[in-house]
Amino acid sequence: MNVEGADPADVGVMLDVDHDIAVRTGLHCAPRVHTQLGTVEAHGGVRFSVGAFNTEAEVVAAIHAVSEISSWARERARKPERDVVQIAAPEPIGLTA
Numbered sequence: 001m002n003v004e005g006a007d008p009a010d011v012g013v014m015l016d017v018d019h020d021i022a023v024r025t026g027l028h029c030a031p032r033v034h035t036q037l038g039t040v041e042a043h044g045g046v047r048f049s050v051g052a053f054n055t056e057a058e059v060v061a062a063i064h065a066v067s068e069i070s071s072w073a074r075e076r077a078r079k080p081e082r083d084v085v086q087i088a089a090p091e092p093i094g095l096t097a
Contacts, residue, residue, distance in 0.1 A: 001046050002039060003066070005073040008046045014072075015046070019065040023048050 003011050012025035027034050027044040034040045048062060 001048070001066070002042055003046075003070050003073050005077045006069065008042065008044050011046050011069055014069050015062075015065055019061065019068075021048075021062055021065055 002008055008025040012023050015021040015023050024047045025044060027040070028047055031040065034044050037045075039045050050059060
């Protein structure tokens, strides 16, 4: 999966650091599949691996985490670019002999 407006690697870090959820990100040793899916330019995707020992609560927590990250990405896309701060060059110091 991918979150529109967010790099998969960033989503993976947010899931790990903010939600304690481990995922794999990138091309997953399958670049041709990502070429066909059109996700190469996005640097691949985010892969969850749900197994027999995962609980329903863990799946629900993952869904909520993705929802939160998606909201963050939408909000980030709505904000205008921040103003660039212009720093004036210092006046040259006149040297006297």
